[in-house]
């Protein structure tokens with residue numbers, strides 16, 4: 001097998017939104033992992049044939065996968081917003097063809113994801129805590145935790161969907177003020193986008209959910225999250241540590 005000591009592709013500009021490019025990086029298939037697609041979770045390992053890598057970083061600015069044990073393979077993908085699209089930087093240590101194949105898979109998947117519908121999630125922040133809610137249905141996901149939110153309706157902005165869903169689900173008015181992490185793929189044509197928001201007034205009450213909990217950076221990992229949310233927990237944890 002041919003190996004590159006380090007295959008660094010020259011940075012390239014692609015006419016696709018950085019959010020779609022980062023979303024493509026949340027799926028194992030884009031790295032070339034065989035078998036059914038699954039989501040890449042920071043801190044967890046992914047198998048690429050006989051190689052095993054740990055996801056060291058996965059955020060809106062790219063992905064870093066580092067060697068596990070005696071493995072020598074590594075992948076580093078940078079995603080940066082530029083006029084008219086994205087600047088993509090790819091560096092790999094591994095079989096020679098990897099870098100070019102990786103670029104092809106990222107651009108093909110990102111082109112599809114650029115058209116995806118969006119589910120907004122809302123990380124309501126208060127006193128260095130974030131609000132989570134426990135699903136009551138359907139049976140497959142009952143008991144798992146998620147963020148207030150839902151599908152953005154046609155013609156609606158993300159921010160309007162965040163405000164509407166928080167009023168419907170929690171009975172509170174929120175002020176969305178940023179995003180956390182990459183868009184996470186939920187289905188071929190659907191992504192989860194997590195917003196942060198403040199809720200200066202009111203007490204949230206669960207309307208369709210079993211329970212609500214305010215979680216801190218220390219307890220964020222203590223509840224069983226929906227699979228897509230697990231991708232975002234490390235980025236949210238970092239955000240909580242930075243919030244005053």
Ligand SMILES: Nc1nc2c([nH]c(=O)n2[C@H]2C[C@H](O)[C@@H](COP(=O)(O)OP(=O)(O)OP(=O)(O)O)O2)c(=O)[nH]1
Nearest residue numbers: 119120121146147148149150151186192226228229
């Ligand atoms: N609101 C919300 N939905 C999430 C999160 N994580 C995650 O995978 N999802 C999924 C669950 C749902 O399949 C979908 C949200 O769609 P929806 O607004 O129509 O919610 P729903 O509970 O009625 O689900 P569905 O009947 O449409 O499947 O996104 C999250 O943190 N918040």
